[in-house]
Amino acid sequence: MNTKRLTVWAFAALLLAGIWYATASPSPETKAEPFYWHVMGEQVHMSLRIKQEKAGRESVRLDVWLPTAAGAPQQPAVAYFRPGETPAAARFVPLALASSGPDPYGFEGFDKFTYTAPAGAYLGDGGAWRIKVTFADASGQVHEYEKLVEAP
Numbered sequence: 001m002n003t004k005r006l007t008v009w010a011f012a013a014l015l016l017a018g019i020w021y022a023t024a025s026p027s028p029e030t031k032a033e034p035f036y037w038h039v040m041g042e043q044v045h046m047s048l049r050i051k052q053e054k055a056g057r058e059s060v061r062l063d064v065w066l067p068t069a070a071g072a073p074q075q076p077a078v079a080y081f082r083p084g085e086t087p088a089a090a091r092f093v094p095l096a097l098a099s100s101g102p103d104p105y106g107f108e109g110f111d112k113f114t115y116t117a118p119a120g121a122y123l124g125d126g127g128a129w130r131i132k133v134t135f136a137d138a139s140g141q142v143h144e145y146e147k148l149v150e151a152p
Contacts, residue, residue, distance in 0.1 A: 034050065035048075035049065035051075035149060036048075036049050037131075037145075039145050043066075043137075044066060044143050045064070045065035046062070046065075046133060046145055048060070048062050048063075048078065049061045050122070052152070053119045056121055056124040057119040058119065058120065058121070058123060058124070059119045060116065060117040060120075061098075061114065061116050062078055062116075062133065063112060063114050064076060064115075064135060065111065066137055066138075068102070068109055068111050070138050071137070072100060072138075073136065073137065074135060074136040074137070074140075075134075076134070076135040077095070078092065078131065078133055079131070080122060080123060080130065081132075082127075082128065082129065082130070083128050083130055083148060090132065093120075094118065094120075095115040095116070095117055096115060096116060096117070098114045098116045099112075100112065100114070123151040126151045127151060128149070128150055129151055131147050131148075131149055132144065133145045133146075
């Protein structure tokens with residue numbers, strides 16, 4: 001009789017543990033979908049990726065494609081500010097050139113320049129942000145792209 005009672009208690013304990021495990025709250029650290037923005041032009045292509053990392057930090061990557069032998073983009077910048085703010089109040093992502101040259105998987109006749117930034121709390125507050133990407137080509141023509149995004 002003791003063995004039977006012990007078996008019932010063991011089964012009940014396993015059942016309760018299974019129910020608790022199945023209904024436990026998920027980890028509060030859920031990652032948002034990465035932000036991806038691509039603009040394709042006749043003479044310039046641009047892609048910006050912002051990916052949420054751990055602890056409210058994001059990694060940022062800017063890819064710029066310019067015609068082969070046109071040289072690297074001049075003064076690439078990624079700025080972000082709230083919709084009600086003026087662009088003068090913008091904060092900037094600290095970009096550094098990570099790689100450059102022909103892109104075997106990209107656009108024929110273009111060289112790709114990749115800029116990255118260390119993980120940081122760029123859009124950590126969430127809500128609406130205006131993102132502005134700016135750079136100049138070797139001839140001095142300035143290319144500006146602006147987009148309103150909603151950060152989680």
